[in-house]
Amino acid sequence: MTARSDAEIRNWQQSLWFIACAAVLLVQILTEYIMGRVPICTCGYVKLFEPVVNSSGNSQHVADWYTPSHIIHGFLFFGLTHLIMRGKPLSMRLSIAMLIESGWEILENSPIIINRYRAATISLDYVxxxxxxxxxDAVFMVVGFLFASHAPVLVTVAVAIFFELLTGWLIRDNLTLNVIMLLWPVEAIKTWQGGL
Structure with a gap:
C-alpha cells in the first residue's frame, strides 16, 4: 500500500467513528421520544439560554446553568479515554464518550432518576x-471533549474549576454538588441550596 492509501484508510475510519457518534446521538433522541419526552419546551418556543434555575424553562431550552457540567463531562471523558485508550483515534474515543453521555441522558430522563432528583435535591419540580x-447536553459534552483534546491540561482544569465555582456561586449547584446529592444526599447542602 502507498502512504496515500494508508492516509485515506485512516480518514475513512475516522469518518466512520464520527458517523457512529452521530448515530448514538440519533438513538438517544429516538429513545427519549419513545420514552415520551417532549421535543421542546412545552412553552412552545426555544431560547438559546434559560437563566432561571427554578423555572419551568430550566432543562428545556438549548442551554442553561447546567450546560457547564456537560462541558466538564467532555473534559472528564477525554481524560478517561486518554488514559485507557491511549493511541486510539480521537474519533473512536469521542464515540465512546458519546455512548456514555447518551446513556446517562437516557437514564437521567427516566422516572427512577427524575424521582431521585425530586427526593434528594432541591429540584422538587424537575420533570x-x-x-x-x-x-x-450531549453536544456540549462533545464541545468539552474537543476543547480538552486541544487545550493544555492546566487550562482544561482551570476552566473546569472556574465553571464549578461560577455555577456554585450563581445557582448553588454544579457538577460536584449534583453528584454528591444524587448519590449521597447531604441535608446541609440541600438546606444551603434551598436558600436561593
Missing amino acids: GDSIMNSAM
Missing part, C-alpha cells in the same frame, strides 16, 4: 429534560 435540551 426531566426536553429532547432538544438533552441532545444539546
